[in-house]
Amino acid sequence: MRRAALIFVPYFWLLALFLVPFLIVLKISLSDTALAIPPYTPTLDLGNGWQGIKDFWAELDLENFEFLTSDDLYWKAYLSSLKIAVISTILTLLVGYPIAYGMANAPDHWRPTLMMLVILPFWTSFLIRVYSWMGILSSEGYLNQLLMGLGLISAPLTILNTNSAVYIGIVYTYLPFMILPIYSALERLDASLLEAAEDLGCSRFTAFWLVTVPLSKNGIIAGCFLVFIPALGEFVIPSLLGGSQTLMIGKVLWEEFFNNRDWPVASAVAVILLLILIIPIILFQRNEQKQREMDG
Amino acid sequence: MRRLTWFNTTALTLGFAFLYLPMLILIIYSFNESKLVTVWAGFSTKWYGELLQNEAFLSAAWVTLKVAVISSTFATVLGTMGALVLVRGGRFMGRTLFSGMIYAPLVMPEVITGLSLLLLFIGIGLDRGVFTIVLAHTTFSMCYVSVVVSSRLVSFDRSLEEAALDLGCSPMQAFRLVTLPIIAPAVISGWLLAFTLSLDDLVIASFTAGPSATTLPMKIWSSVRLGVSPEINALSTIMIGIVAIGVISASLVTKRASLRQQAEERAAVQA
Numbered sequence: 001m002r003r004a005a006l007i008f009v010p011y012f013w014l015l016a017l018f019l020v021p022f023l024i025v026l027k028i029s030l031s032d033t034a035l036a037i038p039p040y041t042p043t044l045d046l047g048n049g050w051q052g053i054k055d056f057w058a059e060l061d062l063e064n065f066e067f068l069t070s071d072d073l074y075w076k077a078y079l080s081s082l083k084i085a086v087i088s089t090i091l092t093l094l095v096g097y098p099i100a101y102g103m104a105n106a107p108d109h110w111r112p113t114l115m116m117l118v119i120l121p122f123w124t125s126f127l128i129r130v131y132s133w134m135g136i137l138s139s140e141g142y143l144n145q146l147l148m149g150l151g152l153i154s155a156p157l158t159i160l161n162t163n164s165a166v167y168i169g170i171v172y173t174y175l176p177f178m179i180l181p182i183y184s185a186l187e188r189l190d191a192s193l194l195e196a197a198e199d200l201g202c203s204r205f206t207a208f209w210l211v212t213v214p215l216s217k218n219g220i221i222a223g224c225f226l227v228f229i230p231a232l233g234e235f236v237i238p239s240l241l242g243g244s245q246t247l248m249i250g251k252v253l254w255e256e257f258f259n260n261r262d263w264p265v266a267s268a269v270a271v272i273l274l275l276i277l278i279i280p281i282i283l284f285q286r287n288e289q290k291q292r293e294m295d296g
Numbered sequence: 297m298r299r300l301t302w303f304n305t306t307a308l309t310l311g312f313a314f315l316y317l318p319m320l321i322l323i324i325y326s327f328n329e330s331k332l333v334t335v336w337a338g339f340s341t342k343w344y345g346e347l348l349q350n351e352a353f354l355s356a357a358w359v360t361l362k363v364a365v366i367s368s369t370f371a372t373v374l375g376t377m378g379a380l381v382l383v384r385g386g387r388f389m390g391r392t393l394f395s396g397m398i399y400a401p402l403v404m405p406e407v408i409t410g411l412s413l414l415l416l417f418i419g420i421g422l423d424r425g426v427f428t429i430v431l432a433h434t435t436f437s438m439c440y441v442s443v444v445v446s447s448r449l450v451s452f453d454r455s456l457e458e459a460a461l462d463l464g465c466s467p468m469q470a471f472r473l474v475t476l477p478i479i480a481p482a483v484i485s486g487w488l489l490a491f492t493l494s495l496d497d498l499v500i501a502s503f504t505a506g507p508s509a510t511t512l513p514m515k516i517w518s519s520v521r522l523g524v525s526p527e528i529n530a531l532s533t534i535m536i537g538i539v540a541i542g543v544i545s546a547s548l549v550t551k552r553a554s555l556r557q558q559a560e561e562r563a564a565v566q567a
Contacts, residue, residue: 106304232405
């Protein structure tokens, strides 16, 4: 009895506030836009009994999804989100790996402090961390002042409101997610393996490439997914740092909903974004499970 | 054969400079006299004064704090229950669905979570405001709490609980007197995580808030869209300061606790 109650409460909560809302999105994505409140048809009318449910089903169609494929904006936004997410994941890996590697080689008594320094930004407001780059990257910003002061450039660079600023923003905000899994993989690495490789005639670099990198593979994979998945649906970074030509699907969804008030199309955009995300999410889960089995 | 080469040192120095310089610049320029944020015109704390006079910011901060305290408390209770179900629930109908619903919100893009909750609230005719933000925040934070608490529960030695039951505790007493104290650190960090997630959230709050409630991130958002402002720099500095003090003192407390535990264990071995 007590067990049933324990299961029921969180189960019911998640059904009501996670699963049902999502089914509503799915349903509205199959509806038509209408000038009404709420702004779509059909609405389910249970008062008419079975006939009402049948009429309701009959009016659902894939029109919005056809609309998404016919309008250039949407598939370009999906492709450009994918491109931005892939490039920034690679950049985050290139920046994060050396830091994780340095942390793993640091003396034992430094490590708790280094860990704290990596985690600390994660607790500070995401919005503020993105905002802090606006002052740095703008055309009269600190970076341009510095570069012009050093005489490296004669005219200010345009970085804010371009895709480069979006890359910088994603690398900056998601860096801890890349560093932590790689660091935990490197920390467990048995240093005698490297000695063995060097004794057997490997150079330090070859030993790194043939021993360290493959043994930290799971950390690299986990880190890449942890950056790629949220970056794909990112809204705040492209809106603050990107320009009018930066197309990302999270931003399109937001504008479709709040500016155009087209709920059915916004819902269809959400459904497709989720379908795209399911593949990396399943791959990520599988990687985590493999990792757990290896540990256990 | 761990050694800190010049390469490691450079990577660490550049890496941490990259992580901290933007925030440091923000903090320094929050004390700038000039209205032009990128031009230094002397030290001043006037923007902090103006911030404290700004009714809109203060009331948004109050709303945010209320939402964060209430939602993280609910999320901790529900999330701990969820973790107990995940780790010890055994087999029951829809178990796979349940664990799916616990893990899915962690990777769900915020725009989708926000949109779907908003459509639900409109569908059932619930007036949007502080209450709906609390519902939304509780839902996504409880999943984080579940993950944190269940990782502690997995390593929990159940024979301790069985011993309590053998010694005459009721199951509820055994939970309160044995299980809860042991998983308490995970429950507390779950609460802190839920609290910060709620303080930080812009996207889900914007969808679920409606016209009657404004949270601090929403207020910051509408102001930074127009560009960098010295008042926002001052506000950011205060928020960064609070977090830094919190995280550093929490890590000092855990460090001291683990040192004490080590000392006790050593004393026990010698005795």
